[in-house]
Amino acid sequence: xxxxxxxxxxxxxxxxSIFVLTTALLLANLISMITFPxxxxxxxxxxxxxxxxxxSVNKSQNELSAKALANDYQSIGxxxxxxxxxxxxxxxxxxxxxxxxALLVQTNLKNSQIESEIFSLTFKxxxxxxxxxxxxxxxxxxxxxxxxxSYQNLYDIAISLDTGVYNETSAKLAVNAVxxxxxxxxxxxxxxxxxxxxxxxxxxxxxxxxxxxxSTALCSGTKISEKQTYSSLIKYRYLEILNEYSLLISKx
Numbered sequence: 092x093x094x095x096x097x098x099x100x101x102x103x104x105x106x107x108s109i110f111v112l113t114t115a116l117l118l119a120n121l122i123s124m125i126t127f128p129x130x131x132x133x134x135x136x137x138x139x140x141x142x143x144x145x146x147s148v149n150k151s152q153n154e155l156s157a158k159a160l161a162n163d164y165q166s167i168g169x170x171x172x173x174x175x176x177x178x179x180x181x182x183x184x185x186x187x188x189x190x191x192x193a194l195l196v197q198t199n200l201k202n203s204q205i206e207s208e209i210f211s212l213t214f215k216x217x218x219x220x221x222x223x224x225x226x227x228x229x230x231x232x233x234x235x236x237x238x239x240x241s242y243q244n245l246y247d248i249a250i251s252l253d254t255g256v257y258n259e260t261s262a263k264l265a266v267n268a269v270x271x272x273x274x275x276x277x278x279x280x281x282x283x284x285x286x287x288x289x290x291x292x293x294x295x296x297x298x299x300x301x302x303x304x305x306s307t308a309l310c311s312g313t314k315i316s317e318k319q320t321y322s323s324l325i326k327y328r329y330l331e332i333l334n335e336y337s338l339l340i341s342k343x
Contacts, residue, residue: 136228138235140216143333144193145174147181148200148207154180166318168253170326174334176210185249185326186242186333214239214333217340219291227283234280234295237273238302238336244269245309245329252322259321263310266325270306277303291342298339305331 148164151157154173157180161171169184184207187193193209200207219231248265251257257265277299284292309328312321319327 134220134222136219136223136231136235138217140213141239142211142213143186143188144190144209144211145181145186146184146193146196146207146209148184148205149182150179152179157182162316165316165323165327166320168320168322170323170330171315172327172330174330176212181210183330186330214337215340230279230283233276234299237276237299238332241269241273241302241306241332242329245325249322249325252325262321262325266309270310273303273306294339294342298335301335302332305335
């Protein structure tokens, strides 16, 4: 075989090999992009519903009357937050995840000659639709759950204070940690979603700002009434935070 023809054949074989290899690499890369996406997106961020059991130490059909009644209870450790439910304004002492806990406290109050009643509320599930990458989903999920998480943490702090596990100083330090988490959640949310025009994002932003104001007031020790105990103040503030969340999900 002539040398020139042999040389051309080698070149063609080499070019064909390069083409096959390049095609294989491109195909492998395409398959990897389909199978292993760099950033997964989500169409929805969802928060489940939950139920809480409120212990009320008094009620009135007049809000001002209910607030006047609350002061006396705040001096003995009840939250005394005014919660509107149906036709009544309830002087809520606290809210419990477990109804048996509410019943136990109700029994203790009765032994102290204080009448009370329990009403239960379901906070409906809540969803935000859109296309979110993993970081956006994480931040949005935290923004939607920070109210409930803050309630849980503050509830635990109040219980620890009431049972002597915490003194007032250690309770205040724990409250500061809750406030820091709320502040970070608001900051992260505003970093990622400040330019969103959808009304739901504006509502979430407003709720987070209000919750931060509530936790700031708690950290500063701002009392609702002159003789209010610190335990009462913690309870009042976590009930106030729950109320903000209730208002948010009612706008959906």
